[in-house]
Amino acid sequence: MAEIELRGIEKRYGEVSVLKGVSLKIQDGEFLTLVGPSGCGKSTLLRIIAGLEDQDAGEVSVGGRLVDGARPKDRDVAMVFQSYALYPHLTVFDNIALPLRTRRLSFAQRLPLIGRLLPGRTGIERSIRMEVEQAATMLDVAHLLHRKPGQLSGGQRQRVALGRAMVRHPTVFLMDEPLSNLDAKLRVQMRAEITALHRRLGVTFVYVTHDQSEAMTMADRVAVVIGGELLQVGPPEKLYRDPQDLRVAEMIGSPKINVVARGRWADDRPILSAILAPQTRHLAFRPEAAVLTTPTAGLPGGTVTDLENLGSDIFVHVALRDGSETVVIRTAPDEPRFSLGCAVGLKVDAARLMQFDEAGRRCGDIERVAA
Amino acid sequence: MSVMALVHRRARPVARRRQHQAAEATVGWLAVSPALILLICLLFGPAAAVILFSFTDWQLGATTFHFVGIENFAALWADPPFWKALVNTCIYVAIVVPGTVGLGLATALLIEASPGLRGFYRAVHFLPVMSTMSAMAVVWGTMLHPSIGLVNRTLATFGLTGINWLRDEHTALLAVALIGIWQGFGFAMVLFVSGLKAVPQQLYDAAAVDGADGLFDRLRIVTLPMLGPVTMFVIVLTASRAFEVFDSVRVLTQGGPNYASEVLLNRLYSESFDYLRTGYGAALTVVYLAIVIALTLAQARFIERRVHYS
Amino acid sequence: MSAHRRRSRVAGRIARHALLVVSAAFALLPFVWMVSLSLKPPDEIFQPDFHLWPKTFHGVENYRVALTAAPMLRFLLNGVFVCAVIFALQLVICVPCAYALAKLRFRGRDTLFSAVLVGLLVPPQALAIPHFVLLYVFGLLDTYAALILPWIISAFGIFLLRQFFRSIPDEIIHAARLDGLGEFEIIWRIMMPMSAPALAAFGIFSVVAHWNDLFWPLIAVRSEDISTPALGILLFRDDEAGQFLGPLMAGATIIVAPLLLAFLFAQRRFIDGLATTAMK
CATH class of the missing domain: 3.40.50.300 (P-loop containing nucleotide triphosphate hydrolases)
Known part of the structure; x- marks a missing residue:
């Protein structure tokens, strides 16, 4: 023993x-x-x-x-x-x-x-x-x-x-x-x-x-x-x-998890507001938890600034429309291609959206709210 | 769990930790204690004793002594041979340092200039460094002998009459200094060679591209500036060794004639161990110690600053 | 152009050898003179014309006188014995101390290291009087102990080895502790073998210094039986037989030879050893 x-x-x-x-x-x-x-x-x-x-x-x-x-x-x-x-x-x-x-x-x-x-x-x-x-x-x-x-x-x-x-x-x-x-x-x-x-x-x-x-x-x-x-x-x-702390979320996974400050996001939309806990300050999602769409009203979106083609995956860097932040989205090579500079919309899987409070602690369990 | 048990649990690791650290400290002290005891008994204690002796009239073997204040130092101040020794030591250093450094640098540059017989020359120039000075001083004594010595015989073949180098007030110190250079320049050479090896070849290539490919251009633009720190170091080392000159003087002139080649260490030896004037010798030692320490500290500061700026 | 360059390069090489032969002659002259005289009969030494090689070979006679009139071999053995014991004791005392200063944590360590640095400043000649008194009090003057004891503690040795030990990674020591070695075993089995170059450098420095030292033996020793080589040659010179130059030069040759031969056999080690100890 x-x-x-x-x-x-x-x-x-x-x-x-x-x-x-x-x-x-x-x-x-x-x-x-x-x-x-x-x-x-x-x-x-x-x-x-x-x-x-x-x-x-x-x-x-x-x-x-x-x-x-x-x-x-x-x-x-x-x-x-x-x-x-x-x-x-x-x-x-x-x-x-x-x-x-x-x-x-x-x-x-x-x-x-x-x-x-x-x-x-x-x-x-x-x-x-x-x-x-x-x-x-x-x-x-x-x-x-x-x-x-x-x-x-x-x-x-x-x-x-x-x-x-x-x-x-x-x-x-x-x-x-x-x-x-x-x-x-x-x-x-x-x-x-x-x-x-x-x-x-x-x-x-x-x-x-x-x-x-x-x-x-x-x-x-x-x-x-x-x-x-x-x-x-x-x-x-x-x-x-299921990281319990923002620092853990950022430590684990490559490319890094996307973290967006609340308010930089189009969170005034009623659905999103409904699932966000009042104390939530940061929203985070993995690169594979979102899909890219054509720009759509009511969805967050931005401009493609970089493409990393790894063969098996393509990582698309998107600068958010209403902020200076950039997120990275994983797409499969056979998905519709987005070229540099083109405008895109982002659809994040709400079940895989994580919320963290001021101190970086996990809060507002989305899965339960969404269900 | 009771409160007592909780307290007990919290207290225990701290005690253990102390024990563990104490074990390392015990080993540490065990390892340093012989050195520490000997440092005190053979270095710091004696150093303190010298200072103590210098304020007494004690003579070796005497059962009593008195504190005499600075009387020994006053006597020293008024003692012409002491001043003669101090001045001579400085003159000796002033001759030996440039001679040794210059000759060492020149031979190092020549040896490193091309690979032919490099090892042979290096060994030959280093032989005097390894030789026992007292024996070689005896040999130098015969070389400087007025009639059968090599020096005067060589002069004679050119029709010149030599003098008795070691018995002449004008040349005795010079002759001893020559022996000092003879013994030391090989060591300077070795240090310069290691400095030369550290000069990157690219600098020479760059200088050549810039048009400086002549021997003297290379020396002036690359070699000598790059040797700056080594040169400083060699000067410092040679000076502090020259300051401790004793063997050649003791063997060849014993400070004579008429204190013409008297140096500090020989003075120190004579007063302390020939005449057994312990208190006076101790005062002399204190002065010597103070000078050496001051020089060493000054050098250390100087070198430190040089390195810092480079 | 290229012919010109080649010619100037050849000229440069010749000049280099010419100059180096002159400085080499300066370095070697005393040795050549010493050996030459040691092979000559007295009358030839005093003849006005000088020859490098003796006309009548008197070498055997001179060396026989040198070896019989004074205990030359005894001087050499004394030198070997004294240097060996000094170095061995220096190691026994300095190595554990240097290890503790470099790798162990204990209160007072930094103070002790400062003391060692201060100790480096003190020239050994300055301690001659109290050392002499100390040996006199214990009745040890004119013994081997008098030649050895003052040197067994070396602030320089502690400093040099401590610096070297610090360059050995802590992980090695941690590994050794996990492997079950005690601290003194770590010193003996790990630190000493790993610092062989530093130990060799310190050894060469120590042996050369004490083999050649005259100042202290002159103070501590009177009798021929325990004289070291550097002192022995002076005792021989003051002897009756030493008044003759042939035997005196033969004696000097015998005294100087061992260290020079050792050097010639291990040039690199000696030069590197002395250069690194000087650099510290």
């Missing part, structure tokens, strides 16, 4: 408050990603789980056991770092073997020179060798065991780092932006490999990234952290469809 529970975690660096009371429960065997812009505190949260940093308030428990104050190595967690943090002077084999050696060999056996002569060491070394080779084979780096990290490609280093984390069978895997140093193609490939590894090992993964598409494609659940606060936790599709 290795569920992780965080209760009211706070962290300050001097005057700056990095985490403002984060509580989160991560299930055993779950793949959870922490996503947020850089500097939002997600890496700090991960380091607090690992025990590399101390929280100023709150509790961390791993597998039902409070681990505050426990040293990193006593928490049964493994971590993969953004820079991989491989030991440059050790071979791949020694890098992967190190966590095993520190755990299985006694202090005396680890001493330089003398350690080799102590009884029992050979047997332990043999079992370590077997396990390292097994892990290396699984990650397809068995042919690199005698090399130094400096002689490996980025992807290979990444696998070695995974191997070093994996070899001691931790109950929790922590990963801090492990793919951000790889090129785009390799990144997609490694995503698949890491999710496959998760399925095979069946242990808890906590994965930090600033890349929302990474978060969405890999995780069972995504936790959005912005400005030191945990804004929403949920399965990727739930976050996409």
Whole structure:
């Protein structure tokens, strides 16, 4: 059992408050990603789980056991770092073997020179060798065991780092932006490999990234952290469809969700006014939640300012008629084409229109009103 | 859950956290404590002791001493050999710095001008830097010997009569300075070479396109301006090393004749360890220390500003 | 045009070699002179005409006198021993301190680092008197300890290594902690191997400085048995046998040779090491 529970975690660096009371429960065997812009505190949260940093308030428990104050190595967690943090002077084999050696060999056996002569060491070394080779084979780096990290490609280093984390069978895997140093193609490939590894090992993964598409494609659940606060936790599709906070809505999804200030919109129309809550300040909808029409009286509309043709989709940028704001609409290539500069009308699916209040909180549940 | 339990729950993590941070602090202090103790016993304590000694009439081995105020410093002020040593040290620096820097820069430019025998020349010029000064000073003593020395023999072949360089009041300091340049210019050369390697080739290409492809144009427009910061650094380094001149003077002239080649460190050594005038030597040390620290701080500020502006 | 350019380039190369041969001669002359004299019999040294190579080879005799009249080899061994112990102790003391200053958080760290920076300002010669008194009080004058103890703390070493340790990413240390290494094991297994270039540079700086140092041995040591090379050659000069130039030059050659040979075998390391330590 290795569920992780965080209760009211706070962290300050001097005057700056990095985490403002984060509580989160991560299930055993779950793949959870922490996503947020850089500097939002997600890496700090991960380091607090690992025990590399101390929280100023709150509790961390791993597998039902409070681990505050426990040293990193006593928490049964493994971590993969953004820079991989491989030991440059050790071979791949020694890098992967190190966590095993520190755990299985006694202090005396680890001493330089003398350690080799102590009884029992050979047997332990043999079992370590077997396990390292097994892990290396699984990650397809068995042919690199005698090399130094400096002689490996980025992807290979990444696998070695995974191997070093994996070899001691931790109950929790922590990963801090492990793919951000790889090129785009390799990144997609490694995503698949890491999710496959998760399925095979069946242990808890906590994965930090600033890349929302990474978060969405890999995780069972995504936790959005912005400005030191945990804004929403949920399965990727739930976050996409039903964000509880404007910042979450803007974080998740590409291209970004369209946000229009109330009043910039033709909301004086009776139907729209009827479904808008009084406190609503922002209206938001996904690019696929609207269709383009010819300009129609009574519908919001504007001018096409840009077209992004991705082959499968065309993203049409429309500058709204009665404001300076621009929205992006996804259209299929076989839909009627709109050329640059032409005037269009917008028909938004009212069921997929989201409303947010002054503070960015979700309000006025449209689905219920519309139904 | 009772109120007590709630309080208990809130209090516990803080205590744990303190424990955890305390562990890091404990390791930290454990790691620095040997160095800290030794810094105090062998560096700051002694530095304070020197200042203390300088206000006493203590002599090494004596069981009693008295505080004499600034008497030692007053004696120093009135002591011609001290002034002679101070002036000579400055003259020495004034000769050695331009000599070392100029010769170092010239050889560096020549060595880097083309690849032929580069490694050989670099090694040969660096040999004096690696040699033990006291032994080489003995060798220089024989080279400057009035009758059998290489210098006077060479002069003799041109029909000139040499003098006893190290025993002549006019030349003793000059001879010692020459040895200083001999030992130091290879190091300056190495630093200049690393500065030259940092000059981007594109600048030379740009200068060539702009019509400056002659040797002196290249030097004037690209090389020398780009070497500015390195030159500053070499000057500072050479000056502070020259200020500490001791070995050659001790071995060859012992400050003589008639204090003609007396320098600060030799004065300091003689007073403190030949005559065992501890208090007086300590006062001399304090003056020396003050000058060195003032120079170092001035240099640090100067370099900092240069780097800042560049 | 091109013929002209080629000709001027050849002329430039010749001029370069001509000038460099002159400056190289200036650098080498004392060594050549020293070795030349060390191979000559006394009468030849005093003859008015000078030859680089001796007419009668007296080298064996001169070096034999140098080695027997004074404990030349002993001086060299003393030098090796003293330099090695100084460097080893400097490492033992400076490395943990530099690691703590670079990577651990504890109250007073910044104050301590400022103290180290202040320590950098103090020239070692300024501490000669109190060091001498200290060794006198403990009865350690004229022992190996007198040669070694004042140098085992190096503010410069702490500073240099701290700067290097700071350039090693924190993630490596975090990884090592997660892998179960204790702090002192991190120093020994991770930081030291990763800072090999900095340690080598500091080692070369330290050994060269103490092998060549004359000021302190002259103060701390009187007896031949524990003299370092730099002091030994002066003791030999004041000896009876050292009055003869042949043996004296032979002695100087023996004293100077080890470091020069070491340098010639590992030029790059020495030059880089001394240049980087100077740059800090």
